[in-house]
Amino acid sequence: MKLKFPIVALLLEIITIILYAVFVVYDVTSESSSGHHGTKNSSDVVNQVALYPMFQDVHVMIFIGFGFLMTFLKRYGFSSVGINLLLAAFGLQWGLLLQNIWHMEDGKIRVSISSMINADFSTATVLISFGAVLGKTSPVQLLIMTLLEITTFCINEHIVVEFLGASDIGASMTIHAFGAYFGLAVARMLYRPGLRNGHNNEGSVYHSDMFAMIGTVYLWMFWPSFNSAIAEPGDAQLTAIINTYFSLAACALAAYATSSLVEKKGKLDMVHIQNATLAGGVAVGTCADMSIGPFGAMLIGLIAGIISTLGFKFLSPFLASHLGIQDTCGVHNLHGMPGILGGLAGIVAAGLGKKNDFSAGFQAAALGSSLGFALVGGAITGLILKLPFLGQPPDQNCFDDALYWEVPEEEETGESLTHTDHSKNKAEA
């Protein structure tokens, strides 16, 4: 029983290392002895390294941003930031392999800073889905989900970019909408009637909300890097930076205003601030490098902030009670709807000729493809994750680190923890 997780983790890692030994080399000047890659000169390599600061911004978003954003739960911080690290560390290795399998040279995948950025991107899909099922899945289930989701993502991304030739520079469709609906489909399959009325641990405490704000603020700050990292250097990249910067600024105002509007006594709700302030980054993704104008980006951000907050307030409870979709972090509101909004904005912008050589029709096809792969892939993955030997936790141990982690005793009395520990022991027995 206790051997399952280490065996799966080590096995996946060893298989990955073997595949890397066969297929993966550095994308450096001197690597090729055949002269075939003679076009790669040392200034290309220096240009690659110039991308490194943007890679690190994306890296921070993946590991600090997503990791800490999910630490809002009172007793699930270790898992949020810890399992986030585990899944992303495995996911980036797997993503880099699958994303590049389509364009190998001489049977080799050549790693550069760009491929590291794309590998980090591929893990974002998993971390979004992780948010939907947070607290209700075992590490083994999540490793399997990582494997399956990144595989599905790479197929869809290949179709969207290579076959449909669609533009999705900030990945509103291929990462955000995809990751959200994949996760929601998984969550639907893993529906737990026992959690219909909530769970004692499914809430925050003061300091867990503070930790989550670390994630929020880093995501908010570095989103311009996410949306521009792989844009064409020069005008397109600068445009993507500027559009995202302004979209997020407008979105923040909209999220604060809407949160206060829908809460009783005009108060602000931390859940909205932690999440809906970021919806502008998601929604401006597809057309980030298009000439939509700073005010266009701000409009997209404004709308995203409003619908995201309304989603948290009104739609999420409905999805949980009527459709059996228990979305722990509300990824539908942060990544799902804003991702679709981004896809739609991209269709309109392409139709208006805001980016040369892109058509509204293929943009729409790309959105459809992303949603289709997400829902079907997520549903199948959800079915697989129900296999009993993957160790899904029982209802009473959901949202509780103590099931998978050695948790220190409480500062004052340790009583509540000890209590939790007991119930867990029973559950495992």
Added chain:
Amino acid sequence: MKLKFPIVALLLEIITIILYAVFVVYDVTSESSSGHHGTKNSSDVVNQVALYPMFQDVHVMIFIGFGFLMTFLKRYGFSSVGINLLLAAFGLQWGLLLQNIWHMEDGKIRVSISSMINADFSTATVLISFGAVLGKTSPVQLLIMTLLEITTFCINEHIVVEFLGASDIGASMTIHAFGAYFGLAVARMLYRPGLRNGHNNEGSVYHSDMFAMIGTVYLWMFWPSFNSAIAEPGDAQLTAIINTYFSLAACALAAYATSSLVEKKGKLDMVHIQNATLAGGVAVGTCADMSIGPFGAMLIGLIAGIISTLGFKFLSPFLASHLGIQDTCGVHNLHGMPGILGGLAGIVAAGLGKKNDFSAGFQAAALGSSLGFALVGGAITGLILKLPFLGQPPDQNCFDDALYWEVPEEEETGESLTHTDHSKNKAEA
């Protein structure tokens, strides 16, 4: 009543978007069809993007640095980091407009990475003033303050840079001294006799002090970026980085030593460490890009660390009890006095010819202008903020997130929170 904040926030955002639609365009190669801007070529754009990592450092200082530095209060962390995000998100949009209104081309403001850095800078003034009135002002008051302070800042900055031709690369005068004295003037206008003897919530707990250290350390690390981001590339920029690096290092030693010297039993005080260690970054700002020598920078840092710590220990209590200036975060010690020190150092350095073509006289005029605009602008702003419909919180609800935020129940009992909530309800009724 509850509609006031959302209406103000949305109104400001919508007005801003309209102004952007009229005035703001990307500073890219292809933007101009008139050929007028044909001098802008694609390598200029690439050079702009090379500034991006420094922009992100400044961004982190604004949103993580200032935001978390103010989370030291035991029950005001949500507001500190949350309202910080709100004000900065609005402020950067407003600042970018006003800073560039003086040099439009063809009636357009052209956004580049440099203007994003400057926009972020303009918000720093507001966040410094926010520190002076932290816990005693409503979000609506603070949005109005943001609007007025950034407007005043942009006028003073224009005078200092364009008319006086003064040098203030790290903005000791135009941001730090300005922001501090603006905030102190506001605080004086909003003087609360009821808080003369302190307030239950005006203190830290162990973990809130830890969160504040996140802000401190990020500000300390990235200050070289703040002081060099808009310096002339090459020697001047490198000099600004090096001077700030060493000034901060020396300042840290001075702050630790002085803190231990003035506290009983030689202990260290977290308030000093969180703040006074940063005074070297403020004080070296004006002459950061001047050839004052690494040891000159260290001397400035040493002095700044000492006077800042002494200010916290001796001057702040005096200002509160004798002058009616209740400075929650002690911005006078971190930004006020070190900002003036920076201005004075700049006068001396210019007098000694450490930077060509700058005169001691104009430097002194710049310092005077910054202080004057700050004090007058802050006093007027403070008077405006007293307007009753801006919703200033009553004394007993100061320093308490529960007034503006849904606050989760306490881990253990939730009792203290519930208690707070009751008193608040009365206050609002």
Added chain:
Amino acid sequence: MKLKFPIVALLLEIITIILYAVFVVYDVTSESSSGHHGTKNSSDVVNQVALYPMFQDVHVMIFIGFGFLMTFLKRYGFSSVGINLLLAAFGLQWGLLLQNIWHMEDGKIRVSISSMINADFSTATVLISFGAVLGKTSPVQLLIMTLLEITTFCINEHIVVEFLGASDIGASMTIHAFGAYFGLAVARMLYRPGLRNGHNNEGSVYHSDMFAMIGTVYLWMFWPSFNSAIAEPGDAQLTAIINTYFSLAACALAAYATSSLVEKKGKLDMVHIQNATLAGGVAVGTCADMSIGPFGAMLIGLIAGIISTLGFKFLSPFLASHLGIQDTCGVHNLHGMPGILGGLAGIVAAGLGKKNDFSAGFQAAALGSSLGFALVGGAITGLILKLPFLGQPPDQNCFDDALYWEVPEEEETGESLTHTDHSKNKAEA
């Protein structure tokens, strides 16, 4: 008594400033009037500034990474992040002097971004050793240790690089193994029989473990910068980035798997996750810029993650109980063994010709030199630190911030803190 710390700190800073006044200048174009340095042109300076983002990554590792990694102790967070800042701020000034004393031009040390990176590196040795003695030493002792350790480090580094001509780009040997064994030798000298059975405060609470994860994740993310910052631009630097990225990813999987394997019921242990996930960055250091292949880097990371976790579980308790080495943070497992593994990997890689012009023999000599200087230097330093007037804290006050910091009262009752304060007063009397 209370004057000792401020006097030592100020004295060290003032001596440093005097030395800087005599020796240290900017490495800029215009500095030299003799024409001697005419080879330094403005594009060299621009290239220097291009290194700045990597410098900032290293800076974050030093001040946030090391600082927060050590905040896991329940009542020692102020000291961990605060004294970390103090030691690093002094250490970088001292390190920059000593590292460059060997290659002065015209009797001057010329500061550039590279020398700032190297200065930051030199402080890493001290922060590693700080981990071994964390909670059991006074600030004065630690300042003295900083002085002595950086001096020893600079001598060994000079021998390794200049005399032996060994390659150690990520400093597995000269920083990690050196820092660890230096710290362990100090810890051995400061052995406390009274702590044989542990100490009430030598453990974590839930949120202190969360703070520590901030440190872990930043170290994990930015380690590629650490290992590549001073690599040859181009292929070597890109290789160092890629190798470190993959080594850490594989190491994370190995650490999680091994932690679960050795803990009861297959749970994960935060101590392992916080530390052993990073061992891959240490171990790949020496051969980071060598053509070992991505899979080679992953293998090194995999092994490092396993031995590091096993070290925490089995070796550390043995060292404490049988050899009198009380290693608070387990630096032997994170820096010691993985550092030696890195040195050994470098010997093998050099032997296999993975980097031109480097010999296995000199690599082995470099490893031996680093260990020798560390053990002898650490032992001597430990003896010096036992001098009574350096104020080593008594056993009962170990791991307690209240000895050196004003600590706020507890949120709920303040009782436990007050209690601690009493016992401390007795101890100091």
